[in-house]
Amino acid sequence: MRVALEISRGLSARNIDCKIISGKFKNDILDFIGLEREHFRVFPLMKKFPFSSLFGPTMFSVLNRNIKAASVVHIHFARDLIPFIAGILAILRKKRLIIQTHGMIKSDDRILVKIIDKLITLPIASRCDSILALQKYEQFDLIKVGFNPQRISIIENGMHFPKLFPNLEMKSTPFKVGFISRLAPVKNVKVLAEIAQICRINKLEVKFFVYGPDEGDLNWLIDYISRQNMGEYLSYGGTLKPSETQKVLGELDLLLLPSHYDPFPMIVLEALSVGCPVLVSPLCGISRTLLLINSSYVSDSLDAHDFFSKLVEIMNSKSTSRQSIQDKAREHFSVDSVLDKLIKVYST
DSSP states (O other), X not given: OHHHHHHHHHHHHTXXXXXEEEXXXXXXXXXXXXXEEEEEEOEESOTTSTXXXXXXXXXXXXXXXXXXXXXXXXXXXXXXXXXXXXXXXXXXXXXXXXXXXXXXXXXXXXXXXHHHIIXXXXXXXXXXXXXXXXXXXXXXXXXXXXXXXXXXXXXXXXXXXXXXXXXXXXXXXXXXXXXXXXXXXXXXXXXXXXXXXXXXXXXXXXEEEEEOOBSSOHHHHHHHHHHTTOTTTEEEOOOOOHHHHHHHHHHOSEEEXXXXXXXXXXXXXXXHHTTOOEEEOTTBTTHHHHHHHOGGGBOSSSOHXXXXXXXXXXXXXXXXXXXXXXXXXXXXHBHHHHHHHXXXXXXX
């Protein structure tokens, strides 16, 4: 959702009419300030597929009415019910259709997925005007699934970079490390806990803060903190509101994201946008770009000891201002260059 917000604000600033249409859970807090939007309540039809089966009583009418009024339809596309319906409606209404997969569609040998791709995913992809991928490897994944390579363009995510307050300190005591993401197995919070334990054994003054909604690993984390008596070193702070994220990042000394797979984590861009150093796994989709900013920002492997080594490097590095980190990140992740490419895709 953060990607849609950034892009929509940028398009609106260029006097391009833009409206976000999305599903909304009962307790969602969506930061749409200053943007035109419309949402519809959703709930999962099947517990086994909580996201793929999201449905709402007014979903069809809201999507149909807004797609009818649009000139271009840009869909965050996955093997999910909502983007499938939106794509079909856009095709039936002969709208210019752009789908952006954000690493959500990979080759999958399961029979059910093969059937879905043949009946829905690929027919929509074959009729859209453009397909957007974040990285080369995502482009290869899409081609492997059966997407037409001639329709695929690579456009990375970008961020607006706020003005920083000059009195923000770079390092604090204890050194504050944050994990801000879904607590899903793929996000690898268990390795974060192991890193915290290594810091404890080595008597480093480091405190780890975990934020994010539970998607399977929260009970494990709470149990680990209690069982290992780690409360002084590792804590869980719940789910952040969108309006709280930037403030928390501004107070951290490091954002650590040891994910097994993350094509383009927007939280990393959010951290860099406020001058907060980051540390990611080598499987992160933007790891190569992060190495250009700072060689300590990418672990050598998924092993906790390699993450620990990089963390120590960052802790012991000569003082680097948040402004200098932001300036380097802006060279690679400015939303302005993304908007230039998108507008060209929209109008081609």
